[in-house]
Amino acid sequence: MKREIFKKLDEVTPKHAILATNSSTIVSSKLADVTSRPDKVCNVHFFNPALVMELVEVVQGPHTSDQTAQMSVEFVNSIHKLPVLLKKEISGFVANRILGKLMDEAVYLLENGYATHEDIDLVCTKALNHPIGPFALMDLTGIDVNYFVRMQRYQESGNESDKPAKLIQEKVERGELGRKSGKGFYTYS
Template identity: 80%
Template sequence: MNIEQINHISVIGSGAMGSQIAMVCALAGYEVTLQDINEESLAKAKESLTGHMERRIKKGRLTVDEVNRAFNRLSFENKLEEAVKETDYVIEAIVEKVDVKRELFQQLDELTPPHTILATNSSTIVSSQIADATKRPEKVCNMHFFNPALVMELVEVVQGPHTSEETANVTVELTNKINKRPILLKKEISGFVANRILGKLMNEAIYLLENEIATPEEIDLACTKALNHPIGPFALIDLTGLDVHYNVRMQRYEESGNEEDKPSETIIEKVERGELGRKAGKGFYTYS
């Protein structure tokens, strides 16, 4: 398998991350199928991508022709078999739950051509927890994009002990082809590089909040204006989703057994109230 053999990419999961990964690949010239069993989610994904592209046209970042060509290369499909039967590369972007991912990868192994590489976008679940659900563990790896995928440049490629050099190298080359910057981790570790560093920042931010030392607004302001971060930790949690943050922390806790890895009481309470961030209209901030 080499980079020239990749002509079609399938992205599984049409949430904000999956839909934007699909558009990134389509803008780079690949034929792409975005798959989700939920038709409503697919419709929302198409509407959201249309809005993103219209804004880029208005700002002069893309032309109408470039956007039209990208949408012509991008198809939306609710049947998994149809989405992957002739694909060369799969990027999974579904819920952060090991059992759900394992079930999907087992299906993908049966439905995709033998040469197809199967990547997970997960930043928490290393691919060695999924690879043995397939008969091609050497073709399974992590390919982790950052939210929002249309904007963020970095992609973390993780080569597990089961992942072949060929799969890792092709994934790094593909990352370059879709105009992203790859880093290749030769060893698995939960959270990889960026999110392990970010996790320490998040922990301290929530500590300051829960001990009534500062408000979310003040903590975010300290990060953006003193540390020169583009976005504060609470605004970032709202952007990615408090439910995503909760699931990531629970996954890490289940792996480590360390109580410190559990989601904070603040996060748990907000998730229980349905305050999931931007997508719900309220998280640490309120959105119109």
Template identity: 55%
Template sequence: MSIERILVIGAGTMGRQIAMAAALAGYETTLNDIAENALDAARTELEGWLASRVTKGKLSADEAKAAIRRLVTSADLSTSATTADLVIEAAVEKLEIKQQIFKQLGQLTPPHAILTTNSSTLASSHVAQASGRPAQVCNMHFFNPALVMKCVEVVRNQHTSDHTVEKVMEVVRRLGKEPVLVHKEIPGFVANRIMGAMQREALDLAAAGVASIPDIDTTARTALGHPMGPFELMDLVGLDVIDFIAQATYAETGDEADKPHELIKLKVSDGHLGRKTGSGFYDY
């Protein structure tokens, strides 16, 4: 089976960037969303991004035009799913919605189609049975911004076939990214578990008054070689997102250590979510 047509579901920040990455890699790509205005906004943003890449000399005008030609948008899932070889679901992080989407995909897509979810918190086993083809389902977790970040976590569930894994890894490499194969489902997968552990320790150090937030960030940058300190990174990601990931992880594990940290909860309750609101652990 050759994967030539990719369907991305969800035209939010992640979905639109994943779709553009696929189009740039030469795949015939459809970006689907139930909201026409979201699709219009996505196309406007992506065309602007391509134009800026051309202006900077990082992409030729012909390459940009070819990518735009390969990327179509659609609000009609029943039509766009019928020719997909690979689906990447990047819809809202709500299990009931994802299960409904995968049930539809199992009915609408060709029998050979591989179905993946970009979820960073919900393992594919939660939606695999709804699809009716669990062997062809896995996580395909991109990182934000998807057009820049190289890592993609490919997470198999207990039913995922070797063939599915091989094909998804092949697509990731064609996208110019580096796949990381996660053999067992675990809340947070690999990257978020490592990042979460560091963030919890940084939050505990700050809460105990061991060092100031700026000094903890400085230590991470100058001693550990991190491009950003943990508090700078949390502000960039969004403290509401950090809180959501912790809630989802705790719901899966029941481990008290995975509960949202009090410092995060306080910031979220006050509406200080990081860069997007102008303040978080820092003011912007």
């Protein structure tokens, strides 16, 4: 779907326009070839909630020009956010790759009965000073999003450890997707 959108954007936007994707899983090199301007395609990754979170990852793919990367960084600065420029693509970028490992460990601790999801979230917010715990974050962004990201990573790597955890798969199968469905790890009204 993103490839179709980028192809259409290439046709309807001025040729000098930069085409940026917010995804941290779908790197821009998977989209650039459907445009006539791959040098003007990059990732500009905002974090949830975008109006609150200060940091934005700008990712320069192998096709992205230095000028496009620099203009994207300047754009992020102009909207009073803090840009970080990654000069090389990797699925998940920096923050979500680190966060993914934290979420894996949180799910492991829950699945194996070491602590409740509430207590794990509390440890992350009060001991690690995170603004939100991993289970509350999965509920916010969508447990299905976590599932699909893990499935894509597994399809790319073939590594069994990249598959979604059984607990995550079960929640998706039950339709417990977090805030958007009214139930995830927590219940919402």
